[in-house]
Amino acid sequence: MVTIWPLRSQTSNLRWKTITPQSDTLIIDSLTIYQNSFKVFCGDALLDDSAYYFDGNTRKFYSKTDCSDSLQLRYRVFSIDFQKPYQTIDTSMIYQNKGEVADFFYSYEEKPLNFFSDGGIKKSGSISRGISFGNSQDLSVNSTLNLQLSGEISNNMNILATVTDDNLPIQPDGNTNQIQEFDQVFIQLYGKEYKIIAGDFWLKKPTGYFMNYNKRAQGLYGQYSWGDEKNKWTAQGAGALSKGKFARNEIQGMEGSQGPYRLKGNENEPFIMVLSGTEKVYLDGKLLERGQEYDYVINYNSAEIIFTPRNQITKDVRIVVEFQYTDQNYARSLFQASINYESKKFDFWLNMYSEQDAKNQSLQQKLSTKDKLLLSKIGDTLELARTQSIDSVGFLDNQVTYKLMDSLGIDSVLVYSVSPDSAFYRATFTNVGVGNGNYIFDRFTAVGRVYKWVAPIGGVPQGDFEPSRLIVTPKKNAMISAGMNYRFNEKWKMMTEMSTSNNDINTFSRLNSEDNRAFGNKTTIDGLFHLRNDTTSKWLVSTGLDFEFRTKYFKEIERYRGVEFDRDWNVRNMQYQGQEVLAHVSGGIKHKDFGGVELKAQNYTLGEDYQGNRAQVLGDWSRKGFNASLDGSYLSANADGENTYLRHKSKISQEFGKIKIGFEDDHELNQFELGDTLLRTNSYQWYDWKVFLANADTLQNKFTVFYRERYDWKSDSTRLKSAAKGRSVGADYNWVTNETSTLTTLVSYRTLEIKDEQLIDQQPENTFLGRIDYRLNLWKNALTASTFYEVGSGLELKREFLYIEVNAGQGVYTWIDYNNDGVKDLNEFEVAQYQDQAKYIRVFTPSDEYVRTYSNEFNQTLFWRPERIWKSKGKVLKLLSRFSNQARFRVNRKMANQSVRTYNPLDRNIEDSSLISFNSTIRNTVFFNRTNPIFAADYTYSETGSKTLLASGFDARDIRFNALNFRWNLWRKFTINLEAEEGLKSSRADYTSGRDFSIQYHKVQPELVFQPSTTFRLSLNARYEEKRNDAEFGGESAFIGDVGLGLKWNQIEKGSLNAEVKIVSINYTGPQNSALAYEMLESLKPGRNYTWNVNYQRNLSKNLQISLQYNGRQSEESKTIHSGGVEVRAFF
Incomplete structure (x- = not known):
């Protein structure tokens, strides 16, 4: 059964489908599906991609999961089917010359393939080479390459390529559901049966049980398929450098803190970089979705995760993050190969994977001969390294x-x-x-x-x-697995797989190598048949037998069991060792339309340290608006004493027309007995229940209101006593059916009451989370507005920064030795005013210190364009249509204290001592005659402010100004531009000295433009500006006047010339060797200064361009500074 959900817009490419879980292969859609947008939900739970098979090009899908609910598919489609040929002209109409003579015809002559021709290959990009030079900088060389190719090379051979020589040391933003992969460099050749990739690619989990990975690699990958639908073979292989290393972090949530939560590497590295798109984030065992509108956002560069208000983080939540991160200790290679065979009754697979560090090719970690000798002697005792x-x-x-x-x-x-x-x-x-x-x-x-x-x-x-x-030791991890599926008939099937692993945690040493190799086996037998012999019966009976065996030291590539498998059996963080045996038998009955129940009996043995027996019941039922589900289990285990673990999770709801009322509860009782009368301190019990009111699932506009309580009991070594109680209330509403506006709201409030401070290390806490997202579009887009407001609580990282020297012109900052001691102090770096000065970049480095904060974020935009509706109206409305407005307001505030002011986005007092972090931009512009070619004017008010928490203090800046601009075309060839501006620039810094100032300024800038044609423009401009520092910070003043002459020449498809010369006169009172003087003098000197620049660009041919640049400046009693550059660029 497949159901398509209704969509708001017929032009949307977003699709929702509901299907019944089955092992048969389905064709999901008639159009090609965007692979990265494909998501599968079992009820409300997002499934891991290992739980199903899906190919975006062929649209083939089949499920591997035991989901007891219906499967919901969410994806986006392209507008065409990439598997079909498309043409705009009938090729049968091409005339083939047979030698006859005709008065007129169009002749076509087939030409040999030219790879870079304009035929079936679409290409874009450029390559450039350039040099920069000057008398105050060293010669530097720069080059760039950026090429994109796509299209058909020949019959059944297509190309897709992205080639660049940019080596970006950063990852893209992780605040959206789909990631823009700007660092993917590859060449892909593909046809109907094959695919070859050279460059960056992904390696996904192959068919099978034990072998699981999701790797980003750089090298060579190939895949080939042959056979037919009845007997299909697929082979693939890869040899590459691994771009990352797998890590798993288990994090206990902090009460009232949405984050950030810092991720760490396998060697406990505190500062790592996560490879974009590789993370999987679980909350209480549930897989989350990335994106500000979904569950979490992630900063890949600092390896920090922040959770959105959709999931309130408390002391009780369990966070698991699995990811790949960059590891530059050694060059790391990987090899992968697999072959699969599929038929109606029989499937077979063979997989091989090997990933290893090149021990003699260390990168960021330098190893001496002495270091290597040390590693060879310590075996697997890594703490001795x-x-x-x-x-x-x-x-x-x-x-x-x-x-x-x-x-x-x-x-x-x-x-x-x-x-x-x-x-x-x-x-x-x-x-x-x-x-x-x-x-x-x-x-x-x-x-x-x-x-x-x-x-x-x-x-x-x-x-x-x-x-x-x-010292981080070089490691190797390899695995080989082989398995088969056999379907005896429509009722019974069997799967078995054998696997062997080879894990060496120190390849420099031969000691302790006896624990490297291990073996595993997985065998399952499943049956599914009708309750009666009648195949039309909707009642189905299922039965299953599952057996898994692993010898001691078996090491997986990545986790292949359930994300909370270790918690289900109470072995998390336990150092149990030995061979593992996991067996279970199950049976159940299910109605195709309404649901069913399943019982499982399980046994898990781990060497001689642990043995557990577990009984589990799973059930769900849905009929006539009534829905119920249950997941309950009981564990009895022996490991350092008796352990019993009782838990259940249930949900029940009933629809009454358009309203649904429901109840959920979650309970765990986990007791570790010590003798007959004592309980270990890790024993606990909790009970969590929630009642909710919502509208029916069939409605597009949705709302939910809930009330929730949680009770915690902890062990005092003799019994379980009440330790804490939490209460939560919340609501959310999504209004999406209105054509002119949409509204999404979410709010929750939680209180935590501590019953016994001796049993729980936690303070009472009140937590408030909320979000409003509203969008408005009226009167043919004449008025568009958006509002986003979010409040929450979390942590703010104390940051450090340092300055790194780069080639002149490629940086942002310049160093001025104010105290002439030759030492680069923090207060001696300024933003460079000229390109030859830009020799440093500033890099923020994270510390391991965090401060608790309460935050609010507010974004508001408003565009008013009345000309779209009033331009042709009466005189009054037509006059008003000449005025338009554009407003933006964005603020992000984090406070140390929780109060009413915490949630006020309009509070902009940067000097408030409780303000930890602040970023704000306010800009409003009123336009008059915005598009009028004769006369136009605009008025702008702007405020930008920031306050950054550093490890050694705060850095705060604020800029406010009012600006008025006029443009008047006197005659066809002459234009007058006039700009007047007044404002305030202020700076506060307590991490260093000499950077506090408050500068009031006024300036006026007239310009006369002579433009006789579209190819030539001559301008005469001037500026007068007064700057005064507040008396509290010194009272310095500067008076600046300049006159300039500019020239622009542009000839289409040939080239352009831009040149300008200025005379700048400055009268300044105050010491010159300070940060304040640099700001007020704009990197020039008191007295008369001269600046000039020339930029010439010439198209040597259709695809070749040369650029020349020359800049200079001269101040009184200073040498003349010359700088320039030459660049040649070729376009594809």
């Missing part, structure tokens, strides 16, 4: 360096130094815990963190850092 991190590198002015000294009779103490004759050493410091190290953090500098030695007391270390590092 620690070595000193002091490196003799010579003096470097762009890094933190130390000198070695003797202190208090202790040899070789590192002391921070900037002296070129002694600061020869660089060190990496590791936090080893309080009282375990001899160094402490001292201070920040513009090039990194500085550490200081502290003397031990009584032989006991007093610090928490050491100049040492834990």
Whole structure:
């Protein structure tokens, strides 16, 4: 059964379908489906892609899951079927010359293939090479390549390619459901039976049970299929460099904190970069969806996850994140191969996977001969792989360096130094815990963190850092699996798979290699038949037998069992070892239309440490608006004592017309007995129930109102006592049927009451979350508006930043040695005013310190374009149609305290001591005669403000201005432009000195333009500006006047020339060697200054272009600065 859900718009490419779970292969749609948009839900739960098979091109789908509910498919389609040929001209009409003579005909001559011709290949992009030079900078060379190809090369051979030489060290934003993969570089050749990829590609889970992975790789991939629908073979293989390493983080939620939650690597690396699109986030075992409108957003570059108000994070939620992250310790290769055979009764597969570090090709981690010798001796005892991190590198002015000294009779103490004759050493410091190290953090500098030695007391270390590092060992993980499916008949089927793993956690050492290899087997027998011999009967009986065996040390590539398998059996974080046996038998009865019940009996044995028996009941029923579901289990286990684990989760609801009333509850009782009368402290019980009121599922506009309570009991070592109680109330509403507006709202409030502070380490907490998203579109788009408002609570990271030197012109900042000591201090970097000065970039580095915050975010846009409806109306309305308005208001505030002001988005007091983080932009522009060619004017009011929490303090900036602009075409060739502006620029910084100021400014800028044709433009411009710093910060003032002459020449398809020269006169009162002076003088000097620039661009041919650039400036008592560049660009 397949059901298509109704859509609001007939032009939408979003599709919803409901199907009954079955193992048969289905063709989902008649159009090609966008692969990354395909999502499958079992009821309300999003399924992992390993639970089904789907191919976007062929639209083939079949389910591998035991979902007891209907499956809901959500996806987007392209407007055509890519499997069909398309043509705009009938090829039979092409005239073939047979030698006759005709008065007139169109002749066609087939030409040999030219790969870069304009035939079936669509191409775009360019390649460029350039150099930059000047008398105040070194010569630098830059190059770029960007090429895209797509189309048909020949019959049954197509190409799709993206080639670039940009090596971007960042990942895309993770705040949307679909990710723009800007770092994918590949060439793909494909046809009906095959596909070959060279470059970046994804490796997905193959057919089978044990082998599971979702890898991003860079190398060569091939796939080939042959046979027919009755007997089909598919083979694939890959050899590549792995772009990431798999990691799994289990995180306990924090009461009232939506995040961010920091992810860590397998070696406990605190600062990693997650590969985009590789993460899977689970909340209490439920797979979540990425996107601000869904469940969570992720910053791939800082490896931080923030949850949206759709899921309130409390102390009780269980967060599991599985992901791939970049690992630059070694070059990492992988090899994969598989072959599959499919027929009506029999399937077979053979899979091979191997991923290994190149031990002799270390990257960011340098290994000496001594280090390698150490690794060869420690075997699998990885905690012994620690070595000193002091490196003799010579003096470097762009890094933190130390000198070695003797202190208090202790040899070789590192002391921070900037002296070129002694600061020869660089060190990496590791936090080893309080009282375990001899160094402490001292201070920040513009090039990194500085550490200081502290003397031990009584032989006991007093610090928490050491100049040492834990060497990451090279590893190898490989697996081979082979299996088969056999369908005896329509009622019975069997699956069996054999697998062997080879996991070496230190390939430098041959010691302890006996634990590398292991073996596994999985066998299942399933039956499904009608209750009676009548095949039309809707009652089905199911039965199953499942057996899994793993020898000790079996190591999977990635998790293949359920995400909470270890919690289901109470073995999470336990160090049990031994061979594993997992067996279960199941039976159930189900009605095709209404639901059914299933019983399972399970046994799990883990060596001699653990043995558990578990009974589970699963049931669901749906009929005439009544819906019910149950998942209950009871576990009895022996492991360091008796353990019993009783749990159930149920949901029941009834529809009354358009209204649905329901009840949910969730209960767990987990007791670890110690003797006959004692309970271990990890014993607990909780009961969570919720009652809700909602509208029927068939309605498009949806609302839900709920009330929820949770009770917690903890062990006091003799019995379970009441520890905490939580209450929650909330509602959400989605209004989507109105053609002119849509509204989405969500709100929830939770209180946590602590019953016994001795049993639970938690403070009472009140948490409020809310979101409003409203969009309006009226009167033929004359008025468009959007409103987004969200409140919540979470954490704010204290950030550090450092400055890294790059080639001149490729940076953003310049260094000015204000105190002439040769040391790069934090307060000596300014935003470069000229390209030759831009020699540094600023990099924010995360710390491990967070501050609790309460936040609100508000976004408002308003566009008013009355000319769309009043332009042809009467005199008054026609006059009013000349006025239009564009307004934007965006603010993001995070406060340390919770109060009414916390939720006020209009509060912009940056100096408030409780304000932790702040970003705000307000801009409103009123236009008059916006598109009139004769006369136009506009008025703009703008405010931008920011406050950033740094590890050493705050950095705050604020800019406000009013601007009035006029444009008047006096005659056909002459135009007058006039701009007047007044405003305030202020800066506050408590992490350093010399950066506090408040500058009031006024300026006027007239311009006379002479443009006799579309190819030539000459302009005479001037500016007068007054700047005054507030008396509280020094009272400095500057008076700036400049006169300039500009020229623009442009000839279509040939080239263009832009040139400008200015004379700038500055009168300044105050010291010149300061950040304030740099801001007020705009990087120039008091007195008379000259600036000039010339840019020339010439098209040498249709696909070849050359660009020349020259800039210069000269100030009194300063040398003339010259800089320029040449670039040649070829277009494809």
